[in-house]
Amino acid sequence: MEILENYSLASWNTFGVDQRARYFATVRDPEEFLALARRFERPLILGGGSNILITRDLDVLVIKNEMKGISVIGEDAGFARVRVNGGENWHQFVQWAVARGWGGVENLSLIPGTVGAAPMQNIGAYGVEIKDVVLHVEALDLETGSISVFQKEECRFGYRHSIFKEAGYKNRFFILSVTLQLDKHPQVNTRYADVEKKLLEQHIEHPGIMDVHRAVIEIRQNKLPDPARLGNAGSFFKNPVLTEKNYQKLQSIKPDAPHYTFQPGLVKVPAGWLIDQAGWRGRKAGRVGCYEKQALVIVNLGGATGAEIRDFALTVQEDVRQKFGIQLEPEINIW
Ligand code: FAD
């Protein structure tokens, strides 16, 4: 296994920022990973680099996860249980499932990155989260070298959250594989307006999972910037969740503020709408900007450093706080 030194990460993060890693290695099985973990303390594990902002050269070992493999470990008339190794590409796995007619992940089509990173923030889109299909997650504990199995309830999944983001767990567990249960007789979820609209446009009255898969791909290709052309890591901030009282305060400034019930007594407000209302959609500062079709996506207009992107995001965050009294929290992992 080759360990490269002073290695540029420009091709390994979707923001395309050119920071360096002191050491860099690619792993294809748990033994390779363990061998490295014994030699280097607290490595940074990298999947597709699509949810990370690197703001400095990293004086650590960066390990690129290339552990591949999809296996059906059990099935009956209703469901298939599938174990997917963490280095598999998420979207390719979705394609694999949809091609078999197995449902549950079609709304999560075209999310970049790896299967191993997906439980980290409980990836979600169009009303579905990975937690809806996860059975368990297998992870290697860097402190003890042992493998732990986290059942779904133990993953403490929440809105863009899991145990693997919590203090004491973050950067300690290397997710080796995810085992999911897919539905052989799936019901589709088309409750997000964009999906419903796209299917209506196509005159599809009784959509199946392939229809939803294709609709989501088309919507995303039209609305989101392709990181290969314009560096970005998707939504920079999470949608804020407000108490009803705080939502009423927002309404006193913006009576038409959109909101969705999160839990009884709590509402979710689209962060992209707040950023747009603060005047940032399509606005640029130097080599960084807010994407014109979705203000929540911060883009590298070419050659920006990670620090420039972070500073731009801080400016947007502070402006939203001043205008609406709402503190946005980054969704992205900042190094
Ligand atoms: P990375 O960026 O490589 O890593 C993210 C974090 O996970 C880092 O802290 C890293 O250290 C850690 N990590 C990575 N792999 C492992 C592992 N095997 N074990 C332990 N820790 C690990 N997200 C959504 O939820 N929904 C969306 O709809 C969505 N759309 C997006 C659209 C675009 C255009 C882009 C660029 C991003 C989008 N994202 C979305 C964000 C991102 O794609 C997901 O969070 C994805 O799961 C990140 O995977 P990754 O392999 O690239 O992770």
Ligand code: NAP
């Ligand atoms: P959108 O459809 O324009 O909606 C804006 C926001 O409103 C979304 O963030 C969504 O919350 C919320 N929303 C819309 N309809 C809803 C409903 N029926 N019920 C509950 N909440 C609703 O969003 P978009 O930017 O085009 O993204 C579409 C989907 O892809 C969203 O689910 C979004 O999370 C996901 N996405 C995620 C990323 C990322 O990097 N995390 C990047 C691009 C897209 P939720 O975000 O909670 O769904």
